[in-house]
Amino acid sequence: MTIDELLLQMHDLILIGLNHKTASVELREKLYFRQEEIQAILAELGKLYFKEVVLLSTCNRTELVGIPANEPVNDEPLINYLIEKKSAHDSISRNHFYVQRSGNAVHHLFEVASGIDSLLIGEDQIIGQVRDAYELAVQNGTVGQLLHHLFHSAFHTSKRAKTETKINDGAVSVSYAAVELAEKIFDDLSKKRAMLIGAGETAELSAKNLAEQGINDIIIANRTIEKAEKLALEFKGKAIPLEMISEKLHEVDIVISSISVSEYVLNLAQVKKSMALRSSKPLLIVDIGVPRNIDPNVKNIDNVFLEDMDSLEIISKQNRQRRLSEIPKVQKIISEELHAFQHWYQSLEVTPTIKLLRDKFEAVRTMEIEKYQHRFSGKEIEHIDAVTKAIINKLLHTPTVNMKEHTNGLANIDKATLSTIVHHLFSLDKKET
Amino acid sequence: MLFIITVLQYLIPLLYFATAWRYGREFFNNDLRSGKLKSSYLGVSLLLHFVFFILRTAELQHIPVTSSLELLGVIGFTLAGAYIFTEIISHVKNTGFFVLAISSVLVTISSLFAPNHYGMNDVLQSELLAFHIVSALLGYSAFALSAIYGLLYIILYNKLRSKTFDNIYRNLPNLESLESLTFKSTLVGFVALTFVIVVGFIWLPQAFPDISYGDAKVLGTFFIWMLYAIGLAAKKFLGFQGKKIALLSIFGFVITFLSMALSNVISGFHKFY
Structure with a gap:
């Protein structure tokens, strides 16, 4: 599966923002949200537009990352909301913003976290700011399972970029x-x-x-x-x-x-x-x-x-050039992490959970039969095998049907909640021993 | 066993070159993969070289110190060993190319040209001599290491002064670390050489009753010892710092090398086969 195909599959995510590439420092200053302001509006954003939301605001960017409450979401009200909050209608317009959806939003966040979207390429201040924004949202209760995993993937991407490449090496100022x-x-x-x-x-x-x-x-x-x-x-x-x-x-x-x-x-x-x-x-x-x-x-x-x-x-010039030459290596890491995130995201679907549940029951059944097979003849074992299979199928029929039917039409993140409960209930991540 | 020895004899120089190549790739090309693999390469090279020495000693019935060509291999080994020891204690891990390139050449010459004589001269059957040889190898390896660090100091010093901020500038450790490594290596070499001389003076009359203390090898070694003693005294009492220390270490090693080469040709002993 190509990256583009992967990107199209994450429907639940939206990222809206402006940065040093789209707005001058004067404009960025006008849309800068202090910590107290972020705390105040996170709850409001949660009520009005999002199931999960994080707001990152630094001197070089203001970005809103979230899972919309209703799909499809229109970005216009979100942009207007940010502008209105800072009373910046006179200077900031829709044109200063970029909007990224689904996989593109994940890709952008990974680029930001790894420092390759920064004004000073490779600077490591940004990862601290991303972490602060995430923690503030956690404190305010606006981070759920998807944003939690997304931001931790971003931190991991940043760490890999720093240790596996020289994107952070040398003074650039x-x-x-x-x-x-x-x-x-x-x-x-x-x-x-x-x-x-x-x-x-x-x-x-x-x-x-x-x-x-x-x-x-x-x-x-x-x-x-x-x-x-x-x-x-x-x-x-x-x-x-x-x-x-x-x-x-x-x-x-x-x-x-x-x-x-x-x-x-x-x-x-x-x-x-x-x-x-x-x-x-x-x-x-x-x-x-x-x-x-x-x-x-x-x-x-x-x-x-x-x-x-x-x-x-x-x-400083040589170091800047050297960091620029490291960008392809960081992009490769981002691509790998994007695949890993996609893999996790797909696991939120109920079908893999059902398969894991069935595999788990089958593993237990097989293990128990092997344990006692020396007490029975070959013919008896064949009967036991067939009977236990039938029992397992009957036991799992109702939960399987319910999981499939009740999640039809739900967003992935809601399917994820159900999947997570089943995963925990049956310890599906652990192998049977 | 001879087959295994022969295989190792040709494999080990290749391993040394591969190790030097890994260190070089990291230093000159910033190759991260080489950075991760280099120490493992060095560890494997040293381990196999050690195994080779044991097998060869068992087969030929003598330790590999009976000729200058055999000694070159041992010096290559101890130089690489001294380097890895320095790397571990100083955490300066990116200067290996300069040391291992020299080790590779020494080990290759030894592997290709050292003759496989069987048996051991009776003169070598002495514990004192073993101590003498170990001290000598340690001492000269330390002097070589000190000269290499001294040379790297001068390279970085000149790059800073000429504003040449290239890859070599970026990847070399700082001047103070290089100076410290230069000085400490010299000190280890000097102490080891002192042991060499003391033990040599005790052992020499026992092994060669009619030896002359005016022999080129004896005088050469004493001359080298004096040279380093003067250098160390200059640091202690005249406060020599930085560039002077680096230049002295290079000068000391060049003189040591020339003196050893010359005295090996002229000397009446130190040929044990």
Whole structure:
């Protein structure tokens, strides 16, 4: 069976949303739902439109995934509902939304969870956001059997993509590329000290990235000491005036400079002196200031690694390209997981359940006959075999007919409920021993 | 048994090359399958090589240290063994290609050219000598490993300084790990070589009563020991770091290799068949 054939078979699912591909950041912001807002509308969505529903809202996408209460469902009221809730009629229209149904919706959710639908391909923040959205819906009682299995399949797909491919490898943002450089020089960043020259936005982002890697010892040097102190307070660092940079340089392993100055804040002689004081231990200096903050000649000193904006751009660009080249591998995983999900979905039909039930009874019958056959002659065994078969058939006739007749015309998810009860009641997933 | 030995003799170099290929595929092509299989390949290669040594020793009635060609095979084995040990304790798992490529060459030369002499020279019937040989193999393998890590350090160092952020840059471990591996390997090699010299000095007069301590092999070994002692002292007392340590380890091994090659030609002993 091809993927397209599989996709057509999942009738019960709808996904409506907008993302960075269909709407600008201003529009996405307008349709962003905070956690409290999601909590409030999940129950309402459940009453009005859905049997099961999850609402995912991040800075890059707002998506509604659900099992409609009535089929066929029209997407128009759902889109209008979302727009009305955020009073965004003036700027957001139907054209900004995409609608995916059945298998296409599953495929889309798997792509989102694995990070290949993200603005920064392969970023792993999205899986946390998908998980949060799912858990919020669970808390609000709007997740049933199908969405439960769907989201767990999405988590599994994401995990496989992360471990079986390199979709998540390497820094793709310039700010994080500096940390990647540091990781290529030093073994354990948590044991290193860093100095940030400047206290602006770039310094703040750098401090955040370094702190995330466990660097707690940060010196912040700035012309306006108050600004440095403010940033130092936030990251439990130490603030120093700009004039003290060379004095403190030998104490640090990483320097990130992003200040606007007309002269170099560190020259060759200062760095040479500091390297002598630190016994030539490796020093990483990342100069992202414009114009340059550090004398370019310091790169000639042994064990000094002077990197600039170009280095960071090269690293992040290469990593982005590398992640793009991993997309086909992730798509293959998605296709495999889609098959697995489809397989599970088909098992929700009552016919396989009936077959499993009959197989289970037959296994018990055969096992018991084998156990006692040494007590009977061949002729007697033949009679026992025929009689027990007839008993089993009569016992199973009524439940079989009822299961088939009572589920005619029901949605798969309702058939699933019945199937699940029968599965549990007779332990159909366990083999008879 | 000779048939099995012959089969293993030609199979083992192929296994070593296959292992190096798996490590190389992972390192240069980011091949995940090779990444999963590489350690198993190495484990199987080492196990079969060990079995080969046992069978060969039983058949030929001597351990494989009677000639330089036999020793090359053992050095290839101990180098790969030292590598897998390092891989386990340091968790640096992607530098195997550079070590195993060398092991493969050494093992191949040994397999193709080492003669199958039967019996053992009486000189080799000594427990002290066994200790001497094991220490020597461990020491020189550790020096080789340290030179390889030193070389990788220099490669990464230059890539960082020249802003060449290619596949090799991406897949090499960080500079500090490489420096640590270089230093620790050198230290293990130095301690082992110290044992080699001490045990050698005790055993030598017993085995060769008329030996001259001016023999090229003895002087060469002592020269190598002095060289590494100076290097280690430079790190300890002069604070040598990073690039200097890496360069010293490469220089030390080149000198060791040349010195050993030369002294093997000139030396009056260390030929036991």
